[in-house]
Amino acid sequence: MGDTQLDDLDQFLSPTVDLPIGGNTYQVKPSAAQILKIIRTFERKGRETSLVDVWALGADLLGATLDPETDVITGAEGSVWSQMEADGVAGEQILRAAQSLVLRYQRGVHEAATFWQKGTLIDPKEVVRMAAEALKEAQAEAEKKTAEETPPNRATRRAAKKTPAKKASSKARTAGTTLAQEPTE
Numbered sequence: 001m002g003d004t005q006l007d008d009l010d011q012f013l014s015p016t017v018d019l020p021i022g023g024n025t026y027q028v029k030p031s032a033a034q035i036l037k038i039i040r041t042f043e044r045k046g047r048e049t050s051l052v053d054v055w056a057l058g059a060d061l062l063g064a065t066l067d068p069e070t071d072v073i074t075g076a077e078g079s080v081w082s083q084m085e086a087d088g089v090a091g092e093q094i095l096r097a098a099q100s101l102v103l104r105y106q107r108g109v110h111e112a113a114t115f116w117q118k119g120t121l122i123d124p125k126e127v128v129r130m131a132a133e134a135l136k137e138a139q140a141e142a143e144k145k146t147a148e149e150t151p152p153n154r155a156t157r158r159a160a161k162k163t164p165a166k167k168a169s170s171k172a173r174t175a176g177t178t179l180a181q182e183p184t185e
Helices: 032-048 051-061 080-086 091-106 109-118 124-149 154-161
Strands: 017-021 024-028 064-067 072-075
Touching: 017 091, 024 080, 032 051, 032 091, 051 064, 051 072, 051 091, 072 080, 080 091, 091 109
Parallel strands: none
Antiparallel strands: 017 024, 064 072
């Protein structure tokens, strides 16, 4: 690179991810192809990416495969997945590790660490705020839909036309105004 001297990248970017679980540390060293697969999956599917997709990607990083027909994950011999199973790591912990790995390459180290510790990326207070906001939006939408479906009454139609209402004639004003019929012979 000419005159530019770069420091060893290992000082800034570790080629491995350490997963400490139950007194053991499992080292994962993803390939460039695995990382690109994660990036491509999220670019293609975006918010439509399912939890099963994430588990399949994470299982791949741990040296396992997810059978989409049976939803069974099988670790290759000598893989990190099979080491975790042999060590008796709980399934929930293995899946959290898999999801955390995917987040590491999809959203970054901070998001992965947050998920690793909390099992979620969203603060519970934020969940409550988002739920309240969604409820308000749903209520407003329901009210709007009801208003659109309800036919207007006469007063509403008149107001929309902006024409003055016709006055009803009073009996007093019309009383005695009928012409008497002439007698017929």
